[in-house]
Amino acid sequence: MVGQNGYPIGYDIFSGNTFEGHTLIPILKSLQKKYGFSKPIVIADAGLLSNDNIEKLKAEKYQFIIGARIKNESKLIKKEILEKSQNIEEGNSFIIEKNDQTKLVIS
Structure with missing residues (x-):
């Protein structure tokens, strides 16, 4: 710690x-x-x-x-990551809110 x-x-x-x-x-x-x-x-x-x-x-x-490891995510989450990552610029990130009240920050 x-x-x-x-x-x-x-x-x-x-x-x-x-x-x-x-x-x-x-x-x-x-x-x-x-x-x-x-x-x-x-x-x-x-x-x-x-x-x-x-x-x-x-x-x-x-x-x-x-x-997190993307390989452990559902097919739906993986699809959303692929779709959103098509337009992301180098150094930027985006957030995916999951159903379990957690968020994935993808960069």
Whole structure:
């Protein structure tokens, strides 16, 4: 976990056979309790992107930004991405709002 300026605040170590997707909520709660801060904005890579983790983040009212894999999206979302990306200029992005109240930012 890092602070506003990007400097490490804390960490935890899990055994090597622990699936990374099962560590997200426990580590967030542990670090919040240990350091006494309110809910952080979670920024994570696609390794933590599971339906279970997203549902837990939403249920616990965390704000989050998680890198997604387009290959895991529905055919409808992939089609929308292809259509909208035809007219996008280099360096720009667009947003697709999904039915589960999450957004994809495509750049």
